[in-house]
Amino acid sequence: xxxxxLIAGFGGQGVLFVxxxxxxxxxxxxxxxxxxxxxxxxxxxxxxxxxVILSDTPVGSPIVSKPDVLIALNLPSLDKYENAVxxxxxxxxDSTLIQRPVRRTDVTAxxxxxxxxxxxxxxxxxxNMVMAGQLMRRCDAIAFDHVEDALKKVVSAKHADLxxxxxxxxxxxxxxxx
Amino acid sequence: MAEKVLMKGxxxxxxxxxxxxCRHYFGYPITPQTEVAAYMxxxxxxxxxxxxxxxxxxxxxxxxxxxxxSGKRVMTSSSSPGVSLKQEGISYxxxxxxxxxxxxxxxxxxxxxxxxxxxSDYFQATKGGGHGDYHLIVLTPAxxxxxxxxxxxxxxxxxxYRMPAMLLADGTMGQMMEPVLLPEEQVHTVxxxxxxxxxQNKRPHNIVNSLYLVPEELERTNEERFARxxxxxxxxxxxxxxxxxDADYCLVAFGIAxxxxxxxVDALRRQGxxxxxxxxxxxxxxxxxxxxxxxxxxxxxxxVELSMGQMIExxxxxENCRKPVVLCSRAGGMIPTPEQIMQTVMExxxxxx
Numbered sequence: 230x231x232x233x234x235l236i237a238g239f240g241g242q243g244v245l246f247v248x249x250x251x252x253x254x255x256x257x258x259x260x261x262x263x264x265x266x267x268x269x270x271x272x273x274x275x276x277x278x279x280x281v282i283l284s285d286t287p288v289g290s291p292i293v294s295k296p297d298v299l300i301a302l303n304l305p306s307l308d309k310y311e312n313a314v315x316x317x318x319x320x321x322x323d324s325t326l327i328q329r330p331v332r333r334t335d336v337t338a339x340x341x342x343x344x345x346x347x348x349x350x351x352x353x354x355x356x357n358m359v360m361a362g363q364l365m366r367r368c369d370a371i372a373f374d375h376v377e378d379a380l381k382k383v384v385s386a387k388h389a390d391l392x393x394x395x396x397x398x399x400x401x402x403x404x405x406x407x
Numbered sequence: 408m409a410e411k412v413l414m415k416g417x418x419x420x421x422x423x424x425x426x427x428x429c430r431h432y433f434g435y436p437i438t439p440q441t442e443v444a445a446y447m448x449x450x451x452x453x454x455x456x457x458x459x460x461x462x463x464x465x466x467x468x469x470x471x472x473x474x475x476x477s478g479k480r481v482m483t484s485s486s487s488p489g490v491s492l493k494q495e496g497i498s499y500x501x502x503x504x505x506x507x508x509x510x511x512x513x514x515x516x517x518x519x520x521x522x523x524x525x526x527s528d529y530f531q532a533t534k535g536g537g538h539g540d541y542h543l544i545v546l547t548p549a550x551x552x553x554x555x556x557x558x559x560x561x562x563x564x565x566x567x568y569r570m571p572a573m574l575l576a577d578g579t580m581g582q583m584m585e586p587v588l589l590p591e592e593q594v595h596t597v598x599x600x601x602x603x604x605x606x607q608n609k610r611p612h613n614i615v616n617s618l619y620l621v622p623e624e625l626e627r628t629n630e631e632r633f634a635r636x637x638x639x640x641x642x643x644x645x646x647x648x649x650x651x652x653d654a655d656y657c658l659v660a661f662g663i664a665x666x667x668x669x670x671x672v673d674a675l676r677r678q679g680x681x682x683x684x685x686x687x688x689x690x691x692x693x694x695x696x697x698x699x700x701x702x703x704x705x706x707x708x709x710x711v712e713l714s715m716g717q718m719i720e721x722x723x724x725x726e727n728c729r730k731p732v733v734l735c736s737r738a739g740g741m742i743p744t745p746e747q748i749m750q751t752v753m754e755x756x757x758x759x760x
Contacts, residue, residue, distance in 0.1 A: 256411065264583060266583075290669070
């Protein structure tokens with residue numbers, strides 16, 4: 230089985246970081262993985278996106294053009310990629326920042342106010358990790374395990390003090406049910 | 408046991424180079440290869456190596472020339488416009504028969520171009536680039552694992568044949584992360600009796616030079632060099648063959664284009680169209696023999712490239728006009744989709760059935 234994930238948002242929302250977390254989690258589960266960021270000027274204040282592929286077989290192209298799972302952290306990302314999602318796929322949106330619903334009816338849409346939830350827990354920059362928690366709750370292909378080990382790989386030693394709050398953000402997202 | 412780590416392609420190059428015994432890196436930042444320099448800047452001072460950010464690409468390649476003359480493993484890295492600047496120095500290194508590694512993480516061109524991935528420096532890498540009769544051994548990684556493995560191999564081959572080697576990657580390979588099993592630390596033991604290391608008054612001077620004003624002598628050095636190139640062509644061709652056993656259509660692609668092509672091969676086969684892929688891992692020397700063999704079997708070749716069509720010329724030369732060779736490409740930093748490749752194959756399929 231292969232799960233193609235596209236994560237998109239503003240530069241600074243932690244798009245690449247959450248992608249890295251998911252890729253490492255996949256690696257720890259023994260999957261084949263790839264992580265491909267957009268790079269260059271769009272990272273500085275514009276839109277950033279990141280392709281993550283988790284697979285039981287070797288990954289071919291690392292470019293996700295037809296995602297099974299789209300995570301849209303802002304409206305331009307939803308506008309741009311909504312129609313690219315495969316029928317039967319999933320779209321996760323940050324309903325704090327995106328005022329419109331998902332229009333596609335042939336996908337599973339999950340709207341969760343991750344920015345508001347992150348603000349409530351006093352960690353406004355961790356909306357991305359709240360989303361990761363919800364992703365693990367809702368998406369069968371991405372289990373809620375190896376969370377701490379994967380976090381250890383992506384939270385650098387320099388920022389070790391942020392480990393617990395990242396873990397908490399993931400838990401908050403996982404526990405959220407509307 | 409060694410553990411797989413998740414690494415960017417650019418970082419894998421740098422770590423593999425260090426493990427291959429490279430302790431001298433000279434470079435200048437340019438997207439999308441800057442992580443190579445950044446990694447070297449962090450690591451080299453800790454292991455007694457040299458990281459030097461030169462004042463320009465021209466300076467960096469001439470520093471490489473100097474260290475190469477002393478017999479030490481040395482490298483530089485850049486992206487397309489920066490590699491153009493290095494061409495004079497590369498020609499001098501080749502003309503002096505010195506081993507060195509040059510990494511090109513390609514971006515769109517010509518000119519300053521863009522910063523998105525490209526393969527449009529194929530001609531420059533495989534057909535000379537600088538002036539004079541010379542070749543580089545050119546290796547084209549298609550995964551982060553190969554970014555590491557081919558870096559080690561490039562150092563070994565450069566030493567073995569006394570010639571510069573190039574790792575020809577692209578922005579995608581540089582920026583993507585994949586699990587990689589890093590090569591073991593190696594001690595290289597190739598004897599370098601030609602190296603300029605000081606005579607201790609015990610032997611005649613070694614002279615490293617590319618200037619020969621007597622034409623007979625210069626011709627002789629060229630002929631000796633080309634005798635070595637023939638050995639490289641005989642011994643060092645590397646490629647991967649994927650689903651070619653019964654293929655009617657042969658895609659030829661390297662690097663990121665090969666990754667996309669594999670998806671296309673799989674999807675075409677699900678539709679009953681027998682496609683296969685030959686992936687050159689060396690583009691100089693080019694895998695002529697497998698292409699020629701495939702020409703006996705397939706209905707057409709499809710060259711999949713991130714350029715306006717450069718490798719397609721080598722495919723045509725190798726298959727000797729026996730079968731149609733068509734181009735499927737994007738340029739300027741764009742990447743062909745599996746669907747575009749499938750479409751190109753299906754057009755050929757329609758034309759032949």
